[in-house]
Amino acid sequence: MERRKFLTGAAIAGAGVAAAPFAAPALAQERREMTVVSTWPRDFPGLGISAQRLCARITEVSEGRITVNYFAAGERVGAFDSFDEVASGNAQAYIGADYYWKGKHPGFAYFTSVPLGMTTVEWNAWIKFKGGQDLWDEMSGEFGLKALPCGATGTQMGGWFNKEVNSAEDFKGLKFRMPGLGGDVIAKLGASVVSLPGGQIYENLVSGAIDATEWVGPYNDYFLKFYEAAKYYYYPGMHEPGGGLAFGMNKSWWTSLTKWEQDLITVCCMEEHAAQYEEAQALNGEYLQKMITENGVVLKEFSDDVYDAFAEAAAAVFEETRAHSALATKIDDSFQMNLREIGGYQKIAEVAFSNQRNRVLGI
Numbered sequence: 001m002e003r004r005k006f007l008t009g010a011a012i013a014g015a016g017v018a019a020a021p022f023a024a025p026a027l028a029q030e031r032r033e034m035t036v037v038s039t040w041p042r043d044f045p046g047l048g049i050s051a052q053r054l055c056a057r058i059t060e061v062s063e064g065r066i067t068v069n070y071f072a073a074g075e076r077v078g079a080f081d082s083f084d085e086v087a088s089g090n091a092q093a094y095i096g097a098d099y100y101w102k103g104k105h106p107g108f109a110y111f112t113s114v115p116l117g118m119t120t121v122e123w124n125a126w127i128k129f130k131g132g133q134d135l136w137d138e139m140s141g142e143f144g145l146k147a148l149p150c151g152a153t154g155t156q157m158g159g160w161f162n163k164e165v166n167s168a169e170d171f172k173g174l175k176f177r178m179p180g181l182g183g184d185v186i187a188k189l190g191a192s193v194v195s196l197p198g199g200q201i202y203e204n205l206v207s208g209a210i211d212a213t214e215w216v217g218p219y220n221d222y223f224l225k226f227y228e229a230a231k232y233y234y235y236p237g238m239h240e241p242g243g244g245l246a247f248g249m250n251k252s253w254w255t256s257l258t259k260w261e262q263d264l265i266t267v268c269c270m271e272e273h274a275a276q277y278e279e280a281q282a283l284n285g286e287y288l289q290k291m292i293t294e295n296g297v298v299l300k301e302f303s304d305d306v307y308d309a310f311a312e313a314a315a316a317v318f319e320e321t322r323a324h325s326a327l328a329t330k331i332d333d334s335f336q337m338n339l340r341e342i343g344g345y346q347k348i349a350e351v352a353f354s355n356q357r358n359r360v361l362g363i
Contacts (some may be wrong), residue, residue: 039096042072079197099180113243120242158234168309182239
């Protein structure tokens, strides 16, 4: 059932005609008001604009039969209160990154991104065709929720630093903003990890309350002006190689919907999931060059030694995650097996081609 919905949604979204198959049934539909809260500030470039676009799209495609009232972070509840607002039934859905909720259960992290994990393309394959959605449903269902993918940023940057990072030792004592299991990895290297919503990062970086931060990538980061507070911009981010964002709905509300309504919301989420990822790919290169040429940002790559330290710490974090519960182990088993299977093919297909293409074209 879920697989069929995803296949239908993906095909429709890809064709750019999401509205066509969703003409309202002949019988009059009950009109619904849907309250959506978000972890992003209003008009936030990239993530926030994507959330607003999705909510407007649901209203548009349903021809007002599902009217979405969108509240950005802080307008109804704080960013990190979104989960409880929806689980309690006070709102019908949240848009955010599920790894924010790892304190409720570490399994949530896998449904955003985990250290040294899947790229967005690999994660999509796992979610849609290799049982990931079923595990997400099981995970979310324990908290009275139903989640769908609704956005993706691709492989993220490693973060903004005021000093060079030449070895794992350089993380010791850093006050570093990083959520999810990636934050647990950095903590094992000796950093003091801070979790902040996006709208609060700049002020904390400028004031010195934090020494370093990750956010997303050049397109998103440019508008937050991190380059005013930190000079070194590192890549690639081990903490968030890909994955997706969540449209997390109150499960009781979701099950009260008609199939037409569920399918419509699913297709709109899948359309925006693709759009946000593609928008990031289209704009990241442009904004990276702007920051380098106009703002003096110094682009640096993490060394192999630093990545080896990341890997050692990540292995310990995954063992701790697995020890949490049978469900956490079940999720990690599926994720790690499919990472190696799907990633193994990517290695001889897209990755091998990209490496050779870039070599011969001098990219």
